[in-house]
Amino acid sequence: MRHPAPALTVIGGGLAGLTAAITAAESGAHVTLQEAHHTLGGRARTSEAPYLTHEGPHALYNGGPHWTWLEQRGLIGPLAPIPALEGARLRFHRGGVLRRTPPAGLLRLLRHRPERVPVDEDFTTWATRVAGPDAARAAAHYTAVALFHHDPGSLSARFVQERLRRTAKVPPEAHYPVGGWSQVVDRMASRAWNLGVRMETLSRIDALPTDTPVVVATSLDAARRLIGDSSLTWQSGRTTLIDLAVRSRRGDAFAVSGIDFPAWLERFTAQDKTLAPHVESLIQGQVPIAPDESKADGSARAETLLDLALPGWRERTTWRRDALAQGRTGALDRPGTTWRDRPAIDRGDGVYLAGDMVAAPGVLSEVSFTSAIEATTLALRRPVTTRGLDLNRA
Incomplete structure (x- = not known):
């Protein structure tokens, strides 16, 4: 039957x-x-x-x-590769300036496999013990690219470490x-x-x-x-989203990772020029904000990075949109x-x-x-x- x-x-x-x-x-x-x-x-x-x-x-x-x-x-279809020269323009906002290399302590943390990192301890406590407070802070803020959270160090150490390893892999896991x-x-x-x-x-x-x-x-x-x-119910992130189109200029950074504060900006037209009209660059990014902060607070911090990464960006801007994403950026696991x-x-x-x-x-x-x-x-x-x-x- x-x-x-x-x-x-x-x-x-x-x-x-x-x-x-x-x-x-x-x-x-x-x-x-x-x-x-x-x-x-x-x-x-x-x-x-x-x-x-x-x-x-x-x-x-x-x-x-x-x-x-x-x-x-x-179902994946054509992918936009990250050009080698553009990839070399990844910058880290550290000490108020853009630097070419991340803190050495962050690199030391990458050696630790997530499955060996504690679940019931927050990332800052664990990473400080392993590599010191500066490295812990830098690594936590770097993971903002995958966490959309204003204080990644307060989350489960294993949860953050998995995202740190995945987002920092060479060659990159990310494809577009x-x-x-x-x-x-x-x-x-x-x-x-x-x-x-x-x-x-x-x-x-x-x-x-x-x-x-x-x-x-x-x-x-x-x-x-x-x-x-x-x-x-489950906790998610809260972040200011930045969409910005500017007239292209040679030397603009490809991507900026916030080390002084959690943030990520990326010039997506560096790998896929179909995303904006000819001779324009499309930048997208996000700056996580605390519960008592506004979208404007995140926008202001994003502009700090833009001033360094894209000189003269205000005069070159052809389009801009700022938005607030709340509860739309995936699950966040607290310690334990x-x-x-x-x-x-x-x-x-x-x-x-x-x-x-x-x-x-x-x-x-x-x-x-x-x-x-x-x-x-x-x-x-x-x-x-x-x-x-x-x-x-x-």
Whole structure:
């Protein structure tokens, strides 16, 4: 006797939602994906021309399993290499000036494998003991590129050390899809479509469906409201995002890492000239800010770096946008916690979570991919029954 093909509903059309939909459809499931916005991609959406920007710097790291998953399906597409000469213009803001090399103590810390670093101790305490206070501070601030947090040293030592090692690797793990992340999103959407996924945009869901298992691939805040589960909380970053277009000038820095304070600025057109009009440079960056600080505080610190990295940038500016990102930059693990302590993927009764704030390993977008694959695997193992959901559970 043949069993009917399983069905699955995916709520959210970002990287996690598209990954879940593709994974399920490849297993033969009937998949419906519902997205509240008119376009797919979530925070991986790329803005429209002439300046192709994202919600903060976006890079695709090749050190995680999501890279293999994308590559096997031909979804990565062309990548923009970092030119050797541009790469030589990575600068470190230290002692009020831009320097060519990071503090030596930071390099000493890179020798320590994350799995040997304590979970229950904050990074500053551990790194100070290993390499001294200056190195600890420098390393913590350098990881702002992957943490979007104003005080990375207060987070779990193992959590920060993993990101320090991943972001400082040579050759770099970070790669950039030509034309921005939307190119990857479009390829993922095409694959989902070809696999028979029914994709509905401008479809805002106020209650979970009860006739299929469901993967909720939204922000954690949206999932908490939709599921009615007040326990769905976890700390994320708060940062000022800077998007800036300037007329190009020879000698502009490629990227600046904040050592005096957490920050990261990067000239994305150094590797991908399609992101801005000819003879213009597109700079994107982020400056994490404390809970009592404003977006303007982050912008002011970004301008300190711009004055050093791009002389005369004010007179050369052709376009600028500053924004505040809060709770949209991935999970942060405090001392004593790991990714296993975040909100569980399996919420019971046929409901599964996916996204960058849930209990799955990885760095930045890798968490979205790994959680989506796990959520889909669990959902398709569930017997084909009609769910009875208690949407009022606490």
